[in-house]
Amino acid sequence: MKLYTYYRSQASFRVRIALNLKGIARDDNFLHLEKGDQFAAEYRAINPQMVVPKRSIQSRRCCRPIPSSLGARARTD
Numbered sequence: 628m629k630l631y632t633y634y635r636s637q638a639s640f641r642v643r644i645a646l647n648l649k650g651i652a653r654d655d656n657f658l659h660l661e662k663g664d665q666f667a668a669e670y671r672a673i674n675p676q677m678v679v680p681k682r683s684i685q686s687r688r689c690c691r692p693i694p695s696s697l698g699a700r701a702r703t704d
């Protein structure tokens with residue numbers, strides 16, 4: 628699983644913590660939100676909402692945004 632993230636993002640922290648607690652491996656891809664990486668056409672094609680966190684599961688055809696709420700933890704169960 629690829630996780631698009633930013634080191635100062637609270638929403639991303641929550642998802643990284645939940646994945647760590649569940650022992651789910653991931654490949655972190657760091658964007659720099661202050662430099663505007665989230666607005667790049669390449670990332671917009673991955674996530675039209677232009678926010679992090681975002682996961683990408685390559686074995687599936689879908690790519691869904693992850694809410695940082697507790698719902699994200701529930702979905703990893």
Ligand SMILES: N[C@@H](CCC(=O)N[C@@H](CS)C(=O)NCC(=O)O)C(=O)O
Binds near residue numbers: 636637638679
């Ligand atoms: N509802 C989303 C919100 C995600 C969100 O707002 N992420 C912020 C960083 S914490 C972001 O990517 N902001 C982009 C920007 O400021 O341009 C979630 O909970 O995951």
